Amino acid sequence: MTTETTAEIIPLWTLSTAEVHTPVKLDEAMTPARLSELRSVLAVMAESPVATLEVRPKPESLDTSGGMSFSSLSPLAQQLSTLTATTSKVLPSAAGSGETLYRMTVPAKVAAQVSGNVLRSMPSKAAAGGVHSALLGSKGIAAQATYVPVTAGAATAGLATVAAPLIMFSIAAGASVYAEQQRRAAIEKITVLLEKLHQDRLDDERNSLDGCRNAIDKATAILLDKGKISSSLGLGSAVHAIDTAIAAAERRAKGWKKALKKLRGDKVELPALVGAINGIDDEDGEFYAHLELADLAIALKRRVLVLQAVEHAQQDEGNEFENFSAALKLDAQNLEKLTDDLDDVRLRLSTLQLDRSHGIRDFTFSSASVDKLLHTTQRLRALGDQVSSSLGQADVAIDMVKQADGSVIVLPPSAATA
Known part of the structure; x- marks a missing residue:
């Protein structure tokens, strides 16, 4: 060296x-x-x-x-x-x-x-x-x-x-690049999950969100070149699809948080956790697909927020920074709430200590059950690594x-x- x-x-x-x-x-x-x-x-x-x-x-x-x-x-x-x-x-x-x-x-x-x-x-x-x-x-x-x-x-x-x-x-460009990086990572995970799930409804959610990318890409290029967005780009329908996905993610996150609050302590029997959040013991389950769909919707929404803020700022070129900051802060609050809720769910799950069922009829514990318990524990631990940290630090x-x-x-x- x-x-x-x-x-x-x-x-x-x-x-x-x-x-x-x-x-x-x-x-x-x-x-x-x-x-x-x-x-x-x-x-x-x-x-x-x-x-x-x-x-x-x-x-x-x-x-x-x-x-x-x-x-x-x-x-x-x-x-x-x-x-x-x-x-x-x-x-x-x-x-x-x-x-x-x-x-x-x-x-x-x-x-x-x-x-x-x-x-x-x-x-x-x-x-x-x-x-x-x-x-x-x-x-x-x-x-x-x-x-x-x-x-x-x-x-x-x-x-x-x-x-x-x-x-x-x-x-604006940096925020768009970062959000696109998140979208690519999310879509890769979702594609793998949905190939195993074979559920048309989830496929439709994924396709609807990923179909928004072209309109967002074009609108980003036009705005950052100081152009004006026209209805021909299809950004309006893209925003509607993203907002619909955000609403679904908010509803699911609220349901997960409510279910987790009912669990007492950090030591939880696996059947009780599955009863609270269906499919969490299956690596290809719907829960993980819904989590990735929420990440995809957030990534796309971040790009839309930047577009809206830049467009707002360019309407008053003598006051770019103030308008840019205000527009971002106002529209980002609800998105940050959803991000924090999903982070709370991930952190709570990652700290759980899973245990086998101790019911009256549970005299034996098969090797398959042991494997499921271990694999579910590993997946939950991995959720903690996915929690995003603010660059404000x-x-x-x-x-x-x-x-x-x-x-x-x-x-x-x-x-x-x-």
């Missing part, structure tokens, strides 16, 4: 949605640890949310296959180009590499306000409590990195660059790759690290 001896110089912008003087002066050269400290100070003391934007050459190992593409003429690509064109301190190696990686970081304290809790970390199966990161395995951005603050346009020392449209489009990083032709690929958001 070799150690890189040449420090990587990374230009850094401080961005805000309105004119605001930063209460602290950024150093001429900063380490990752120093930058992390300053982000925390800015989050607490700045009058308006201050994000940071870094630029570096795209790591060769970075996988962009899960991202969302935007043309060179899109507002997002043009905003990035405008920002970098107004400063003379752009990193030469980044500017000349043909492909550049931009990372926008939103402080933890304002992450929930900015995203309306639409951005949530995706749990990683590789490690307990872990989350996916878009830059895992990339090189040259660790301890040797040095961050150099730059200014843009008329910005002066201590004044954050006003870039409300760039912040809004970045967050950590800085939110949105990575964007600007390609040689000027187009931009936005990657799924991750929990930022220094």
